[in-house]
Amino acid sequence: MVRDDTSAVHGWKWNEEQFGSVVTPVYLSTAYRYLDEEHAMVSDRGKVIKYAREETPTVRALERVIASLEGYDDALVFSSGMASISTLMLRVLEPGCKLIVPLEMYSTTLQLLESLSKKIGFDVIKVWPSADAIIDALEGDDRAVKTVIFLEVMCNPTLKVIDLNRISRVVQDRENTTLVVDNTFTTPILLHPKDYGASATIHSLTKYLAGHNDVIGGAVAASSAVIQDLWDWRRMLGTVMQPLEAYLTIRGIKTLRVRFVKQCENARAIAEYLLDHPKVKDVMYPGLPSSPYHSIANKIFRAKLYGAVVSFVPRGGRDSIIRFLKELKVIAPSPSLGGPESLISIASASAAKYIPPDVREELGIEDTLLRLSVGLEDVNDLVEDLDKAFAKI
Numbered sequence: 001m002v003r004d005d006t007s008a009v010h011g012w013k014w015n016e017e018q019f020g021s022v023v024t025p026v027y028l029s030t031a032y033r034y035l036d037e038e039h040a041m042v043s044d045r046g047k048v049i050k051y052a053r054e055e056t057p058t059v060r061a062l063e064r065v066i067a068s069l070e071g072y073d074d075a076l077v078f079s080s081g082m083a084s085i086s087t088l089m090l091r092v093l094e095p096g097c098k099l100i101v102p103l104e105m106y107s108t109t110l111q112l113l114e115s116l117s118k119k120i121g122f123d124v125i126k127v128w129p130s131a132d133a134i135i136d137a138l139e140g141d142d143r144a145v146k147t148v149i150f151l152e153v154m155c156n157p158t159l160k161v162i163d164l165n166r167i168s169r170v171v172q173d174r175e176n177t178t179l180v181v182d183n184t185f186t187t188p189i190l191l192h193p194k195d196y197g198a199s200a201t202i203h204s205l206t207k208y209l210a211g212h213n214d215v216i217g218g219a220v221a222a223s224s225a226v227i228q229d230l231w232d233w234r235r236m237l238g239t240v241m242q243p244l245e246a247y248l249t250i251r252g253i254k255t256l257r258v259r260f261v262k263q264c265e266n267a268r269a270i271a272e273y274l275l276d277h278p279k280v281k282d283v284m285y286p287g288l289p290s291s292p293y294h295s296i297a298n299k300i301f302r303a304k305l306y307g308a309v310v311s312f313v314p315r316g317g318r319d320s321i322i323r324f325l326k327e328l329k330v331i332a333p334s335p336s337l338g339g340p341e342s343l344i345s346i347a348s349a350s351a352a353k354y355i356p357p358d359v360r361e362e363l364g365i366e367d368t369l370l371r372l373s374v375g376l377e378d379v380n381d382l383v384e385d386l387d388k389a390f391a392k393i
């Protein structure tokens with residue numbers, strides 16, 4: 001068992017090639033020589049390699065990296081973060097079960113879960129994004145009913161941090177309760193959800209792990225038993241990742257720590273700059289000592305880092321926010337996050353779009369809340385860019 005940074009670089013290896021390449025070869029072939037299950041190539045986990053919707057060498061190489069980074073036996077990768085969430089949820093949720101989710105999550109996830117609840121017939125219990133509210137929802141629960149808790153520890157977009165440690169103690173005591181964590185914002189650098197009893201950990205690989213704003217992908221890491229079963233769901237639903245994207249993601253993960261640490265440092269400097277700015281009404285960043293989530297973050301994060309997204313509310317209405325965004329020259333107005341290019345978006349028009357307006361208001365997601373994904377640029381240029389745009393509003 002090697003340490004995380006070594007896994008990030010070498011974890012892909014399972015089929016070192018006859019030519020001894022030091023990076024994984026990319027197998028684009030959709031079909032492989034196959035007679036029957038006894039006369040075929042198999043992967044290191046015993047799956048037959050015959051058709052690219054099922055199992056292929058380069059995709060498998062990425063899965064090994066993710067499993068070892070998250071500390072699980074195994075992992076699967078998917079065509080998007082949403083493909084990983086929908087495939088896992090179709091496997092886990094069943095008629096009559098209960099799903100507990102925070103009111104604040106990536107809103108397409110919430111939209112999917114609502115739609116599945118109507119189709120499959122289970123209850124979705126949406127609660128305030130806090131350990132107290134989630135534990136209360138569990139405690140009012142019938143222990144015989146299968147219950148799934150699905151959450152993001154750092155909520156998108158206001159960056160509230162949920163105390164996973166407290167939830168973990170309650171979940172470990174309950175046989176019928178499954179915890180699933182979306183670790184996209186926190187990454188394995190800040191959090192290993194498995195240490196807190198998560199049965200499965202999800203990623204939108206599109207963000208920090210692939211890390212270059214050029215891949216859409218998703219992952220689920222879990223026990224071998226869960227992955228064996230989920231493998232069939234992925235095969236049936238056809239939600240697998242493509243080999244070239246898998247290769248790019250393997251390459252991205254090798255530099256995850258150096259990128260993420262610098263992005264977090266840049267983000268902290270920008271949060272401090274925004275805090276002092278007269279044209280800013282509110283700054284949300286758990287790295288600020290004044291944040292109500294600072295102490296929870298210090299308790300549960302593996303490093304003294306607080307993520308690379310900063311949310312803030314400039315003074316003024318929607319028109320002045322639009323003018324502000326148009327004035328930015330380095331930071332691009334765009335809804336994704338996690339890459340080297342800093343991106344900024346109006347949360348109510350992107351990540352939080354499918355949260356109803358009254359719930360957005362309750363959560364503090366004002367119509368003018370901006371979510372800034374801080375990239376790898378020189379932080380002085382980012383501050384100057386923001387400064388010049390503020391000067392115009």
Ligand SMILES: Cc1ncc(COP(=O)(O)O)c(C=O)c1O
Nearest residue numbers: 080081082106182184204206217
């Ligand atoms: C926290 C989180 N989870 C999941 C997703 C969905 O991922 P993808 O866009 O790769 O489907 C997103 C997308 O923004 C996200 O922010």
